[in-house]
Amino acid sequence: MKILIVGAGAIGGYFGGRLLEKEEDVTFLVREGKKEKLQQTGLNIHSKHGDLQFSPKLITKNEQSRPFDVVLISTKSYQLANAIEDVQPFVGPETMILPLLNGIAHLQSLTEAFGEENVLGGLCFVESTLAEDGTIVQTSPVHQLIYGERTGEKTERIGKLESAFTGTKAEFIKSDHINQEMWHKYLFITAMSGITSMMETSIGPIRDLETGQRTIQAFLEELTAIMEKMDAPIKPGIAETQLKRINSMGAEMKSSMQRDIEKMQPTEAEHLQGYLLVRAKEMKVAAPVLEIIYTKLKLYEQKINTDLQSE
The missing domain is CATH 3.40.50.720 (NAD(P)-binding Rossmann-like Domain)
Structure with a gap:
């Protein structure tokens, strides 16, 4: 082949x-x-x-x-x-x-x-x-x-x-069941990349805080609600499953988006967080955590674009 x-x-x-x-x-x-x-x-x-x-x-x-x-x-x-x-x-x-x-x-x-x-x-x-x-x-x-x-x-x-x-x-x-597998990965990577990029640290210090743990859980539940409204082929209880997965990862684990930000490179914010935020607005699903994370990422994108233009 x-x-x-x-x-x-x-x-x-x-x-x-x-x-x-x-x-x-x-x-x-x-x-x-x-x-x-x-x-x-x-x-x-x-x-x-x-x-x-x-x-x-x-x-x-x-x-x-x-x-x-x-x-x-x-x-x-x-x-x-x-x-x-x-x-x-x-x-x-x-x-x-x-x-x-x-x-x-x-x-x-x-x-x-x-x-x-x-x-x-x-x-x-x-x-x-x-x-x-x-x-x-x-x-x-x-x-x-x-x-x-x-x-x-x-x-x-x-x-x-x-x-x-x-x-x-x-x-x-x-x-x-590749469609379901892709949606489950989408849920995981959108949450993981969004949380670590917003907090500017690896996953361990975030989840060790009670407030960090609640934020991760709230974000997963929010993303799941959007996907369910979209009739995405996700399993019941997938938010809890992905929370357990995030809590089982090595404390030093970073998302690829976070590593890109550390290198001052573009991110996939529009493709990941942005796409779901657009759909949430269309369907009138509340997404306050997603909006905060997306805002953080957009401000970063504006900064690197400004820096590139000034070079």
């Missing part, structure tokens, strides 16, 4: 590296500058599950190639429009599009670009980041990629994809 991974960053580079370790046919779609650097350094992964180094196949958007069997997209939401444009030449009528973005809103853009039937459901749980030298540093015990047909069907193509993913030294999990 010919697999194209858009970008070679912390997520796509990590799971692509694990597929290369299994000797799957993997190509990375990258920018010219990134291609030159990777040709010099190779793809380097430092992981508690074992270090890897490869000289992978690389392609840029201007190169010619036959359509790929599957395209894995793990960009940030604000990079999605460019990613869709770049990948168009490599997508055929039978190409499966496997997105690993957080949230839900990206599905509309992808189905509009590639067709409803071509887009699978997907998500991942992994703590990885890029070091200054470009090495992918993966630090957590969890390294899961979950995928499946959004219809829940057990199709021939998903069976072929499962065969390609099986035996990889990371957890590639096929789900027959």
